[in-house]
Amino acid sequence: MGKVVGGGSTVNGMIWNRGSAIDYNSWEDLANSRWGWKSLVGYFRKSATFVPPADEYVERYGYEWSPNAYGNGPIRVGYPSWQWPAAEFQARAWSDDLGARVLADGADGRNVGLSWLPQNADGREATRSSAETAYYAPVSGRPNLHLLVRHYGATVKFDGSVVTGVEIVSRDGEESEFVSSKHVVLAAGTVNTARILQLSGIGPAKLLESLGIDLVVDSPGVGANFQDHPSFFAVYQFNNNTAINSDLMNNPEFYDTAWEEYTSNKTGPFTHGWGNRVVFPSLQDLDPEFESIADSIGAQEPLDHLPEIYAENPSLLQGFLEQRKILQSQFRSPEAGVLEITFGGAATVPVALQKPLSRGTIFINSTNPDPSISPLIDFNTNSNPVDMTVIVRALRKVREFMAAESVASLEPVELSPGPAVQTDIEIETAMRESLLRPSFDHPVGTAAMLPREFGGVVDNRLRVYGVEGL
Numbered sequence: 001m002g003k004v005v006g007g008g009s010t011v012n013g014m015i016w017n018r019g020s021a022i023d024y025n026s027w028e029d030l031a032n033s034r035w036g037w038k039s040l041v042g043y044f045r046k047s048a049t050f051v052p053p054a055d056e057y058v059e060r061y062g063y064e065w066s067p068n069a070y071g072n073g074p075i076r077v078g079y080p081s082w083q084w085p086a087a088e089f090q091a092r093a094w095s096d097d098l099g100a101r102v103l104a105d106g107a108d109g110r111n112v113g114l115s116w117l118p119q120n121a122d123g124r125e126a127t128r129s130s131a132e133t134a135y136y137a138p139v140s141g142r143p144n145l146h147l148l149v150r151h152y153g154a155t156v157k158f159d160g161s162v163v164t165g166v167e168i169v170s171r172d173g174e175e176s177e178f179v180s181s182k183h184v185v186l187a188a189g190t191v192n193t194a195r196i197l198q199l200s201g202i203g204p205a206k207l208l209e210s211l212g213i214d215l216v217v218d219s220p221g222v223g224a225n226f227q228d229h230p231s232f233f234a235v236y237q238f239n240n241n242t243a244i245n246s247d248l249m250n251n252p253e254f255y256d257t258a259w260e261e262y263t264s265n266k267t268g269p270f271t272h273g274w275g276n277r278v279v280f281p282s283l284q285d286l287d288p289e290f291e292s293i294a295d296s297i298g299a300q301e302p303l304d305h306l307p308e309i310y311a312e313n314p315s316l317l318q319g320f321l322e323q324r325k326i327l328q329s330q331f332r333s334p335e336a337g338v339l340e341i342t343f344g345g346a347a348t349v350p351v352a353l354q355k356p357l358s359r360g361t362i363f364i365n366s367t368n369p370d371p372s373i374s375p376l377i378d379f380n381t382n383s384n385p386v387d388m389t390v391i392v393r394a395l396r397k398v399r400e401f402m403a404a405e406s407v408a409s410l411e412p413v414e415l416s417p418g419p420a421v422q423t424d425i426e427i428e429t430a431m432r433e434s435l436l437r438p439s440f441d442h443p444v445g446t447a448a449m450l451p452r453e454f455g456g457v458v459d460n461r462l463r464v465y466g467v468e469g470l
Contacts, residue, residue, distance in 0.1 A: 005149060006132030007189070008441070013274030014119035014128060015342070016077050018044060018069075020280075021109040022335050026326045031451045032460040037109060044107075045071030051078040053123040061088075064116055066105035074134035078123025079116065080271035084345025085242040086410060087277060091343075093404035094279050111280045112337045119273045126266035151176075153188055154369035156200040156470060158216055163469035169369060183469050190443035194223040194362045195375050197447065197457075202464065204309060204363075211367055217466030220313040221455040223375075225320075225448045226360035229340070229440035230381050230391065231352040232431060234398045238347045239411035246346045275344025280337030280354070286393040294331040297324060297357065297386055305384040307361050319454030320359065327355055339394050340440075341401075347412065349401070351394050352440040357384035362446050379438035382431075391436065392427045 002008035021037035028036035050070035053063055063079045070077065094100040094114045101113030120129045127133075139145060154167040157177065165179040188196055197203055201216030203223060208215050241247065248254040249269065262270035283290040302320060303311050310316045330336035340352045360380035366373050382388050395417070402412045417430040450456030452465050464470040 002189075005136065005147070006130040009120065009130040010128070010132055012441075014121055015274055015278075016048070016075075016107070016118045016120045017278065018107045018111065020111045020335055020337065022330065022333060026330070027449070029326055030322055030449075030454070032449055035449070035460060041109070045069070045073070047071070047073040048075040048077045048120075049073055050118065051076055051122045051124055053079045053081065057081050057123075064104045065118065066108045069105050069107040074129075074138070075120055076122035076125070076129040076134070077118045077120055079118055079276060080121070080123060080126065080273070081267040082269050082272045083276065084246050084269075084272070085244055086238065086246075086347075086407075087275075087343060087345035089407050089410060090345065090401075091277055092406035093401055097404035097406050098400060100279055100281070100285070106278065106280065110335065111278075112282050112285075112335055114277070114279050117276045117278045117342065119276065121271070121273065123271075124266070126262065126271040152369070152371050153186070153192070153196050154199065155196060156184055156186065156202075158201070158467065161216065161467045163467060167369075180469065186464075186470060190226070190446050191362055191375065191377065192371060194446035195364055195371070196369075197222045197464075198364045198375075199367065199369055202457075202467070204313075206312070207363055211364065213367060217464075219457055219465060220309060220316055221319070221448050221450070221457045223362045223364075223446050224307065224309055224313075224316055224359070224455065225445040226362050226377075226379070226443065227356055227358075227445045228360075228379060228381075228438060229352040229354060229442045230356060230358075230379075230387065231350060231437050231440040232391070232395070232435045233416075234349040234351065234395060234402075234414070235416035236347040236349065236402055236412045236414050239413055241347075241410060242345075246344075272344065275342045275346070277343050279339075279341045279343075281339050281341070281397065282334050282336055283331045283338045283390065283393075284334050286338070286390070286397055290331060293386065293389055294328050296389075297328045297331065300384075300386075305357070306359055307378070307380060309361065310359075313455065315453055316455035319448070319450050319456065322450075322454055324357065327357060330355060338390055339397075341394075341398070347410075349398050351398060352442075353387060353391055353394070356381075356387050358382055358387050359445075381436070381438040388428055388431065391431055392424050395427055395431075 002011050004010045024037040024040055048070050049072050061083050095102050103113045103115040106115035150171045151168045154169050157165045163184050167177045169175050201214050202219050204220045205215055205218040258269040261268035338355050340354055342350055358380050360378045362375050362377050364375045417435055421430050447457040449458050458464050
């Protein structure tokens with residue numbers, strides 16, 4: 001994910017947002033003290049500086065933000081000098097026609113409703129701000145800091161249970177080992193953190209023994225608890241679009257003119273990223289029968305919907321049950337968003353499920369550390385039927401949005417899944433056969449911060465259980 005200096009922050013859609021306070025408080029509810037909203041918000045502020053747009057753009061587009069949500073950090077955050085005109089029609093559809101709560105800024109602890117979305121780019125300079133530009137570049141000249149590009153992490157080395165160093169390999173196959181005097185920090189992402197831990201002897205004993213890997217710690221949570229945001233794109237076309245619209249970026253003359261404006265002035269369409277508006281609906285916003293959906297979660301036999309490793313390891317099952325209680329509570333809360341729906345004037349509507357109950361796994365099937373040899377990645381998408389229940393409601397909400405009075409003048413026409421798809425069964429079939437993606441490029445969970453008796457891999461100080469120095 002993001003195989004470049006700066007990782008995903010160098011290539012992502014430049015959306016700068018946060019969860020609601022209730023989301024972070026749920027981390028603390030899972031026995032992770034000091035990981036709730038009040039503990040974290042100071043660090044959120046510390047990471048970013050909001051750069052206000054020029055007054056003319058504030059007046060033109062009605063930009064809003066909360067100064068309290070930002071601080072004086074190295075990431076530059078702001079709004080672009082450009083918005084596609086149709087985005088304002090879409091925003092009014094949510095606020096005026098569908099009754100979405102309008103927020104000044106979704107980054108200050110409440111994000112359920114409609115809000116502007118800043119992007120990780122200085123609105124005036126119109127250049128991406130990333131982990132590379134904000135954190136690495138300013139200290140890259142330090143004599144005790146060395147960044148090795150074109151290398152990958154292979155394994156962590158141990159003497160018994162004490163970490164001694166790491167092995168890395170260049171793209172040319174040259175192996176090197178670095179000795180640690182105190183600590184090793186492993187931050188290789190959801191896929192590769194699990195892969196490296198398993199190759200290093202930390203993971204499910206049954207898996208490692210089957211591959212002939214010496215066991216350092218039997219940690220069944222490594223590679224389990226895998227989650228992502230299943231997503232789909234509801235595809236429409238506007239038969240009466242605004243004169244200036246995002247489809248013009250496919251017109252060579254418009255494209256060249258826009259590029260010239262950007263390179264000369266740092267203004268225009270090329271300053272605009274994925275989109276700068278978002279709606280996070282709660283389950284209550286999707287279905288008046290939300291209580292029955294929440295009740296159905298507690299009535300499930302969890303092992304019917306979980307990977308096999310959960311049946312073999314009671315700690316993993318207990319950890320899921322603890323998560324399930326929190327998710328059930330959030331499904332009843334008006335302050336917990338269950339969907340992310342972003343828009344910026346285009347006719348296609350991306351939708352991502354925020355709180356899936358399904359759990360997948362990432363397990364190695366080779367002892368070769370080369371990351372081009374992918375582990376077995378099983379998203380296990382929609383293994384829990386409640387996820388599909390919410391996704392069906394999501395499409396119905398998108399249809400309400402596109403049928404709203406405020407967008408009627410654009411004459412939206414649904415292309416996919418298409419107006420012939422109407423019943424819950426028809427929608428579910430369309431999702432399973434073609435529409436639903438298992439990922440929104442938001443993978444998490446394979447080295448969970450949880451108590452060990454809940455299948456956790458690290459404690460609330462991010463220390464790996466069972467070893468010292470990792």
